[in-house]
Amino acid sequence: MANRVALQGLVAALAVAAAAPQAHAQEDARTSCLALALPPEAAVDVPGIDGTYWPDLDGAAALPACRAALAEHPDDPLVLATLGRALLRVGDYAESVEHIRRAADMGNPFGQSLLGYVHFTGWGVPQDPELGVRYYRMAADQGYSYAQVALGWALHGGRGIAQDDQEALRWFRRAAAQGDRSGLARLGQMYDRGWGVPVDLTEAVRLYTLAAHLGxxxxxxxxxxxxxxxxxxxxxxxxxxxxxxxxxxxxxxxxxxxxxxxxxxxxxVEQDLPRAIALYRQAAERGFLTAQLYLAEIYDRGNGVPEDDEEALYWYGLAADQGDEWAAERVAELAGATGGTCGDPLAARLESVLADIRDTFELSPPISTCSMLMVADPALRQLLGGADVPIVAELVEDSTGCTEVCREHDTACRDATSLLTAMAEDWQELTELAEARNCEL
Structure with a gap:
């Protein structure tokens, strides 16, 4: 689940908090920070820095250099935004937004684009697509290619702004003209699907090929x-x-x-059904509808595996939740075959939530207990009761001790609070799925 990534971020935050930030022994801290965490589109004007795409960003590794860089350059908007990006990667949203906002207020397009992203997605701030689009436009108007692509995609989808494919095309073209790989890909998609332009597969393939070779x-x-x-x-x-x-x-x-x-x-390639199922599952667990349908069909029909109504029902259910009508029909047909229980897949998701909670508490029972009290979610308290976690009873009885705990470990407390909030949301989602399918966990 997504909480696993955030949990790794909490481990990193605890580790970073335990060590004093130090600059790289052989390099200027600012250079080290930018080399580790600056995105390629922001590195265009920084000599000697290629930039790091988000999937390759090791936020925990970048944090010491970026904190040292900020100590040396407290008013450098590029350092502020880059530190904010590294913090975002490890899941420290509150501190991340603080630095990103400062960079954006200085007029830095990288900072403005990041601030647009967190508002658009709701990372560390209340989700507000309209505000996100405003910040995207500020950065896009300065020629920042990531923001141009993001603004174009918002225009295409009509999120935070009126739907307008012609305007979306304009921004995608501006990003593509700078060689931005995402801009090239999105422009190719417009030609592929005929969004705002006549379908032109030749042009779509040309643009896809350019972007694909850029990764x-x-x-x-x-x-x-x-x-x-x-x-x-x-x-x-x-x-x-x-x-x-x-x-x-x-x-x-x-x-x-x-x-x-x-x-x-x-x-x-040689047929390999176990590998196919593993790949489908990876995509399906991240919410990709087509993968959910393929996986459901495999278990529904017993294609190379024993028929499994419970497994099929689970994946059809997730697809139906995304509005797929055929999946909804199969859910209705299969629901009676599960004996009134939600089946192993939902139970496995519940166990995964409980495992995430146990791992969080094992990192630091005091921090996690105080974070639980800050979340103050009755459903979370109920869930914790069955998770067998080391709650610190004296802190529950007298929460004033949490003030000192979280003063000493501020970042870790915030991270744990965010994690537990997400876990409570996962639990709520599971109970809603069970209710919708008229089954019991």
Whole structure:
């Protein structure tokens, strides 16, 4: 679950808190910070720095250098925004937003774009797509390519701003003209789908190819799909395998799903159903509808595995929750076959939530206990009762001791509070799923 990534971030935060920030022995702290955590689009004007894409960013490794850089350059907007990005990566949203906001207030486009992102997504602040779009536009108007792509995608989807594909195209073109891989990929997608322009598969493939060679996973997956389906007489299983695999290697759900399909049917590669199921599951667990449907169908029909109504019901249920009508029909048909229980998959998700909570408390019972009190969620208290976690009873009886605990470990307390809040939301989601399917956990 997503909490596993955040939990790793909490481990990193506790480790960083225990050591004094130190600059790299051989490099200027600012240079080290930017080399470790500056994104490529912000590194364009920084000599000697290539930038690091989000999936490759090791926030915990960057934090010591970035904190040292901030100590040396307290009013440097690029350092502020880069530190904010590293903190965002490890899940310290509150401190991250503090630094990002300072950079944005100084007019730095990287900071403005990051602030737009956190408001648009609700990371560390209340979700507000309209405010997110305003910050994206500030950065986009300064030529910042990431913000141009983000603004274009908001315009296409009509989130935080009126839907306008023509305006979206304009921003995608501006980003693509700078060689931004995501801008190239999104522009290719517009031509591929005929959004705001007539369908032009030749132009779409040209743009996808440029972006794919730059490492964009969306372009790689869409290029793989073009070769797999044979659109425009381009059928080529070997090329489909190549591009799907590159996208899957970046944990891109459509890439994982495309690669899984090739393994499932043995197209361009030796058939390997266990590997296909593992790839489908990775994508399905991240909410990718197509993967959920393929996985549900495998268990529903017993394609290479024993039929499993409970497993099929679980994945059909998730697909139905996303509005898929056929999945909803299968949920209704299969619901009576599960004996009134939600089945092993939902139970496994519940156990995963409990495991995340146990791991969080084992890191530091006092910090986690105080964070639990700050969340003050009755459902979370009920869940903790069955999790067998080391709650510090004296802090529950007298929470004034938490003031000192969280003063000493401020970042860790905030991280744990965010984690427990997310876990309570997971628990609420599970109970709602069970209620919707009229089954018991």
């Amino acid at each position: 964009d996973p969306l372009a790689q997956a869409n290029l793989g799909l073009t070769f797999y389906t044979g659109r425009g007489n381009r059928q080529n299983d070997a090329q489909a395998l190549h591009w799907f695999r590159l996208a899957a290697d970046q944990d891109w759900p459509p890439g994982q799903t495309g690669l899984a399909r090739l393994y499932q049917i043995g197209a361009g």
